[in-house]
Amino acid sequence: MKTTLAIVDDHELMAKALSGLIQKYEDYDVMYEVTNGRELLNRIKLKMIPEIVLLDISMPEMDGFETALWLKNNHPEVRVLALSMNDKEESIVGMLRNGARGYLLKGCKPFELKQALDAIVQKGYYYTEFVTGQLIKNLNPEQNSSPAASLGLNDREMEFIKWACSELTYQEIADKMCVSPRTVDGYREAVFQKMGVKSRVGMVIVAIRLKLVDM
Template sequence: MKTTIAIVDDHELMAKALSGLVQKYEDYEVIYEANNGKELLNRIKLKMVPDVVLLDISMPEMDGFETALWLKNNYPEVKVLALSMNDKEESIVGMLRNGARGYLLKGCKPFELKQALDAIVQKGFYYTEFVTGQLIKSLNPETLQNP
């Protein structure tokens, strides 16, 4: 059985491009695209619960932080992969705190998206070296400033 994916991004072109890319992966199926967190919640309430949500952070009505937290509290079995152009430490840490199982930058290569999806499904999480570095920096800010 294929892993079901919902794509949540307010940029329609990005959502469609992601959807087309994911559909090419043998083990995955995009069941729908949503423009924001509120639209995703409405679909989930209609029993359209995906296995994985590819979630943008910056969106109108209900952003990625609120959406990830709602999923964590209401549907913890849904795995969230944050996908953003934002590489700021506080955004990465905030999304992971709110339940995201991984964080990818939108500038990543297509094979990295596949790697991330596979890792989240198989291991439950996906952290790039960049994300790991940001996490360590946020946990030990003084250590890295004074080596």
């Protein structure tokens, strides 16, 4: 049986192109295309519930953040794959916190979209190979030791992680922690090294999986 999808994107030409591409995939079927989150909600309330939602972020009426969070709270069985032109870390972090199972840029290759869809169906999530590798390595902290302790994270680094898992910029994090941006840079470098990640997104994924932060 084919996996059903809905495409939510206010650029109708993009939505049509995506739909045409996905319909060529043997294992997938596009149920419908809508231009914003509100329209998606209306379809879902009519019991037109897809298994995967391909979700843009910047849309009128109800954007991707709101839509992903609504799905997380009301239909957690629906898996969200974010697809956006926005490559800012804050946006990626925000979508992951709101329940997205993966994040793709619209400039990706067609095979990457197929790869992402397959991964979400088979594993439940899609991240880059590097981030996935780091995530798996950090899933099994030492027995009888908290994840923070096993990673060697101190209190200030844990505070930094908490703020970094929000949509705040690094400058805003420095203000919250009452330190200089240079000090925050030091926290970031130390945390990345201890977690074995190279990006804020990788850090957030590991923090969520190890329950270092409350969702």
